[in-house]
Amino acid sequence: MPPLLKIRSERDSMSAIERRIADFILDNAHLLRDYSSQQLASALGISQSSVVKFSQKLGFKGYPDLKYSVGEAVARAGNGQAEAARQPAAGDDAYAALDASLRASKAAAEEETRLLNPRADVETIVGLLDQAPKVFVCGLGDDGVYAREFAMRLSLLGVLTVHHADPILLISNLSAVRPGDVLLMFSEFGQMPQLGHAAREFQGAGGKLVSITRHTANPLRAMADASLAISAHDPAPHIEQLLYRSSLQYLLDFVFVLLCQSNPERHRQLAHNLERVQHLLAS
Structure with missing residues (x-):
């Protein structure tokens, strides 16, 4: 299961501190590569061990493993959206770009729904x-x-x-x-x-x-x-x-x-x- 989807799906069963970490990652996934576990902990006002335990609870070896997985997911999503936007739009075509964006968003939501229902x-x-x-x-x-x-x-x-x-x-x-x-x-x-x-x-x-x-x-x-x-x-x-x-x-x-x-x-x-x-x- 993609890391961001896994975080979203388990958020409601997390503790208050875990939800703060989850919300930060979900809202700032594209910036996570710039944060060490200590920097993330300082930004949220929690201990570094809380960040490590959060990563391990999700099934990752540690925070670096989680950060790498999130980074890969963001890169794949970005490449897919860019490709979808390029195909129908020869120039600065807002109509085609909006069409491509909506289709890509629907496809992603349907894929997430598929993964959430074993x-x-x-x-x-x-x-x-x-x-x-x-x-x-x-x-x-x-x-x-x-x-x-x-x-x-x-x-x-x-x-x-x-x-x-x-x-x-x-x-x-x-x-x-x-x-x-x-x-x-x-x-x-x-x-x-x-x-x-x-x-x-x-x-x-x-x-x-x-x-x-x-x-x-x-x-x-x-x-x-x-x-x-x-x-x-x-x-x-x-x-x-x-x-x-x-x-x-x-x-x-x-x-x-x-x-x-x-x-x-x-x-x-x-x-x-x-x-x-x-x-x-x-x-």
Whole structure:
């Protein structure tokens, strides 16, 4: 896993001093090569041993090993962005440069999201969905858009799907929950109390909770039986939101394709249902 992604992914479980080191490295990765462990410690007002222990806790031999790895990652990212920016832009073309930058950022966010969701975890979730008697899907706001679309895709595969855009209505439907049923809960930040309450009630009724949130420590993800984590980081808030949506869509698409490929009956049902839809649209 790339060092900056590893630091980001483990930040929320770090101590206060470790988070200060992590934040400094994430914000100043391109400058880290100029800092010795003592200089970094002095800049943060901590001991040099704290910097060394931080490096070792991340799996590096020491701070020089961490600094070299971060430097390589920054250089690779810089070369890739420069190459992407050069190809479409013959001159000072802001339009082409912006296009290349956005495509490169989306690709990087999707790659980080892929690395944050190990094969075993994704396959476990695919198995839960494939074997579930019913799949409940819930999401609010922007999350609701992706929840509704994914619920439709599950239905096309022949999965009995119950979509809710209101957690209160979901709670009112808990009498229909049976052991083995799955709740896909979409929540970018995983902080909304009403969603957490609905999820606990669902688990209490014997169902399994799969959370879909940012890769942060949040209540919904902490209580989930399984989770999908989305990576999206950019200094510009509007770009960061686009990266989140792009990475989320990539991950949902991959889960959908795995469901199709892992069960031939699902694939057959999809073809049959798509044919039905086409017939209705053509009539």
